Amino acid sequence: MTLRASSGLSLFETRATGGGAPYYTAISLDPSDYMLDRIAFSRGRFAIETAGLQSLAIPIWPEFTRVVEDCRS
Template identity: 60%
Template sequence: MIRCDRARRQIFLSRAGSVGTGATMVLRASAGFQSYPASNSGGTPPYASIPVSTGDIMLDRIAYSRGRFAIETSGLQSIAVPVWPEFSRVVEDCRG
């Protein structure tokens, strides 16, 4: 899931599951990868999430990735996510 917080100028990426203390979420795209500290959202069902600054180059790497990007989270199964136009739209709208 992708969510914009315009007031904080952050994009939140989340996925189902919960993580332990010190967990990381690695985003992998065809042009590179980046690791972020992951935390639990506290919701039901549980979600692990990361905040990403709207200026982070990784968002552009994902948007221009060839087909899919990967999310690797400590203690959870890795997932491959298709890159759809909606991802880029949320990022651009959040950047203002």
Template identity: 50%
Template sequence: MISIRLLTTLAGIAFLSACAAPRKPEPAPLPAPPPPRPVATAIPAQPPADWRDAPATAGAWSYVPGTAGSAALFANDPAAPLAGLRCDRPGGRVALSRAGAAPGPLPLTIVTSTLTRAFTASPESGATPQLSLQFAPRDPVLDAMAFSRGRFVIEVAGLPTLYLPAWPEIARVIEDCR
């Protein structure tokens, strides 16, 4: 009888253990937060390796006839030209100017498809401060600017480089002085 009693007791314990509440599954671990998005930082614009690949300076050339000589002005706003070429017939000179203030003379470089020449530009005061230099009407740099393949460059340290189109207005002013 002991064996039946033992079996009955064990069966009862097994029966009671089957009545226990089921275990709650452990909650799934939270997904890892996404990695932070990279913040876009502005990379400073690098000057192009070749000046011919640089974007052209915004603006257009306009021809201005005059009794003492003609002029070609490059501007976005006609009231504030960025560059100019003037013929001084009585003085027999062609003046190149570009907008910009300077405390004294600065090196100015003209780059064309056929030559690169360095000059010293003098500051001029006026309604719009500018730097200028003078050429003889037959100076080869004038022809190089007029006939450069598509554009030429005026560089001055400390001022934005001007990438100017080589339009017919330039040649017209040069020819007016010859």
């Protein structure tokens, strides 16, 4: 999976979350991962790209930055 923000991108290995349909995958990020800063300070949106699936453009809300700060505290 690729997370893409206006200041850069990072590649992550996904893992299945188990269970039946609908199927989900997940990634794990350390609270100090610089990609969280890239997403928080992105210009309005960040993208989630996964091979074989349509890319998603997700808007950034101020709450995201607060959650990142809380996880680091």
